[in-house]
Amino acid sequence: MVRVTAFLLVLSLALVAHGLSDRKSPPLQCMLTGRWINDLGSNMTIGDLNRKGEFAGSYLTAVTATTNEIQVSPLQGSQHRTNQKSQPTFGFTVNWKFSDSITVFTGQCFVDDDGKEVLKTMWLLRSRVDNINDDWKATR
Numbered sequence: 001m002v003r004v005t006a007f008l009l010v011l012s013l014a015l016v017a018h019g020l021s022d023r024k025s026p027p028l029q030c031m032l033t034g035r036w037i038n039d040l041g042s043n044m045t046i047g048d049l050n051r052k053g054e055f056a057g058s059y060l061t062a063v064t065a066t067t068n069e070i071q072v073s074p075l076q077g078s079q080h081r082t083n084q085k086s087q088p089t090f091g092f093t094v095n096w097k098f099s100d101s102i103t104v105f106t107g108q109c110f111v112d113d114d115g116k117e118v119l120k121t122m123w124l125l126r127s128r129v130d131n132i133n134d135d136w137k138a139t140r
Helices: 132-137
Strands: 011-015 034-038 043-046 054-060 073-079 089-095 101-111 117-127
Touching: 043 073, 054 089
Parallel strands: none
Antiparallel strands: 011 034, 011 117, 034 043, 043 054, 054 073, 073 089, 089 101, 101 117
16 A cells, blocks of 8 residues: 555654744644645645544545555544643554555654644554465555
8 A cells, every 4th residue: 555665654744734923932832633745745634633632534645555546545543632732642543445454653743943843653554464374464
């Protein structure tokens, strides 16, 4: 599904939807809600967080190893809400609509020195295999 050049890939996702220019000090807070585009051109939209810190959204990958037509796929996740930190940790799962695989992401939202919101994540992709003997090659 997703080309892998390393066992775990660190994605840098840059904020597209919101600008930071209307935010006032004290410290800038990193907000997951909105539209994000990573350095490979994949698009992710994260909806509002509920009281528990849970969110839903969609992911449209720009990178795939399948010949199937790429489709927007649902994502579900949660943000760590303890102490309402300004640079929260989070995790989410994408259930790919066009392949027999699921990817889990975990990361943290940062505000860099220029005031730009950036997501740093790591992911694991699990693909379906035909039998237990092929389990070794199912997770990237």
